Amino acid sequence: MVFDFHTHHERCGHATGRIQEYIEQAIAKGLQYIGISDHSPYFAEEEDHARPGLTMAKSDFPLYIEEVLQLKERYKSKIEVLLGVESDFFPEHASLYNTIYQHYPLDYIIGSVHFVNGKSIFDKQRWKGLSATDRLREKEDYYALIQQSAKSGMFDILGHIDAMKGYYPEFSEIETDVVDQTLKVIADCDVAIEINTSGKNKDCGGWYPSQQILERACYYHVIPTFGSDAHVPERVGDEWEEVRNQLKYIGFTEWAIFQKRKRILLPL
Template identity: 65%
Template sequence: MKFDLHTHHERCGHAIGTIRDYVEAGIRHGLQVIGISDHSPYFASSKDREQPGIAMAKSEFARYVEEVLKLKEEYRDRIDVLLGVESDFFPEHAEVYRKVYENYPFDYIIGSVHLSGGVSIFNRKRWNGLTEKQKVEQKEIYYDLISQSARSGMFQILGHIDAMRGFYPAFSDIQTEAVDHTLKLIGEQGVAIEINTSGKTKDCGGWYPIDAILERALHYGVKVTFGSDAHKPERVGDDWELVAKRLKEIGFREWVYFKEKRPQTVPL
């Protein structure tokens, strides 16, 4: 059973291709299940489209859901199309997002922290001039947000939980117990983390999260899933077989995808 739960499309403004293009790519790449999970609008903003080039407009959201559901029906005999969304997590606006999502039949919601301490996690300059203590503080702020997202009850999956290393590979070397505390909490909450292969497109290379985090995730009983985070159709399912092999080497025996917000277990 081959699946990919993290894909985008042109509505977000920084991906290419239609939803149909990604569904067709899933079929070509041998997937039985594909999840569509484009970036959530900025629901708490007074603007219809707060960040063109980053997320879709609020006015597009219902049309996005409608299109996925139509394709789910059209392709039902060829591939299982799942309705998802990659949701930004802002603690101060969580209830706004929660109320919106309650109106739609999502199979799963990915909770991702893209902004930490008011700055993009991918901003290369955020580390300039920081002392070692300040770097630790920044990492702990990030993992506190991830912990809050796990406790929120809004998400079935947490996205790319060490993506802050994307353009700052030394992030992984910053020592703090916050990572273990977060993984323990995620395990207790029953939320899954994704192995996200888009790290290979950033300076850090490889996947999110690093093997050391996956080893600790296994220790804490954290469920894992797969997402290519494809922003172009040809990346759908990227490195799926390699990820499955590595998870087995680490000691995982299964992974999951979500349908109607219920985990579907797939043996490795």
């Protein structure tokens, strides 16, 4: 069963291609499931379209839902199209986001931390001039948010749980036991994590999460799933087989797909 639960499209402002193009790429590559999971609007902002170029406007969200559902029906004889969203996690606004999502027939929600202490995790400048103590605090604050996202009960999947290394590969070398603590929390909360292959396109040059974290996740019995995080149609399903083989090598025996907010475990 070949699947991809993390894809974007042109609505978010930093991806290219229409949703239909991602679906057709998935069909061409032999996928049985394709999840559409564009970035959630900033629902708590006053403006309809806060921070253009990062996500869609609030007024676009119902149109996004409608389009995915229409395409789900159109392509049902060829592939299972799943309706998802990659949701930013802001603890202070979690209730608002959760209330909004309950109005839509989502198959799954990916919870991702993109901002820590008011700055994007992908901001290359955020690390400049920081002491070792400051860098440690940034990493621990990042994982504190991931722990909160797991405990929130909002999410079926946690997105790219070490993506803060994207443009700062040294992030992985900051020594702390907070990663193990976080994996324990994720396991206790019974939330899946994605193996996200988009990190290879950033300075870190590898998947999210790293091999070391995946080995620890296996030890704690965390459930994995797969997402390419495609921002161009050609990347749909990118390295799915390589991820499957690596998970088997590490010791995982199953991974998850999602429909109607229910998790289904499949053998690797």
